[in-house]
Amino acid sequence: MRGRYGALSGILGVLGYQHVMSISLQHPGTGRVKIVPEGWSWSCFFGASFFGVPLFKRGLFVWGSVMLVFDAVSLIVGWIDTGSAMTLDLWMTGIGIAASVFFGLKANDMAAQRALTHGWEYADQRRKWFD
Numbered sequence: 001m002r003g004r005y006g007a008l009s010g011i012l013g014v015l016g017y018q019h020v021m022s023i024s025l026q027h028p029g030t031g032r033v034k035i036v037p038e039g040w041s042w043s044c045f046f047g048a049s050f051f052g053v054p055l056f057k058r059g060l061f062v063w064g065s066v067m068l069v070f071d072a073v074s075l076i077v078g079w080i081d082t083g084s085a086m087t088l089d090l091w092m093t094g095i096g097i098a099a100s101v102f103f104g105l106k107a108n109d110m111a112a113q114r115a116l117t118h119g120w121e122y123a124d125q126r127r128k129w130f131d
Helices: 007-014 043-046 053-057 062-079 083-117 124-128
Strands: 022-026 033-037
Touching: 022 083, 043 053, 043 083, 053 062, 053 083, 053 124, 062 083
Parallel strands: none
Antiparallel strands: 022 033
16 A cells, blocks of 8 residues: 555556645644645635635635625626626626635645744744745
């Protein structure tokens, strides 16, 4: 058996897929360990346009609130049947797609930075040398 995922890991490795890198963080007061993934976030790419749910889940409450309001306004504008509302809906769709790409790229990094600013520390002290 190869690694943690068995034969599937070997097949995916041949196809060029890699395991997601992650950061282990530990809260100094409670000792709780949190694993934060690095890199692209598929859940934030697809889920940011669903009222910001994955952003709230990662503790990014300001960004989640922004997406909640944006998605609610976009939903309301989509119901209005005028030419200017259709144009606004088209622009909001483009902005929503751009926001999804942005959150896909940056949400994991923002969640890790938020945890570090709220007192979490690297569980692996060697990690400090690379950031």
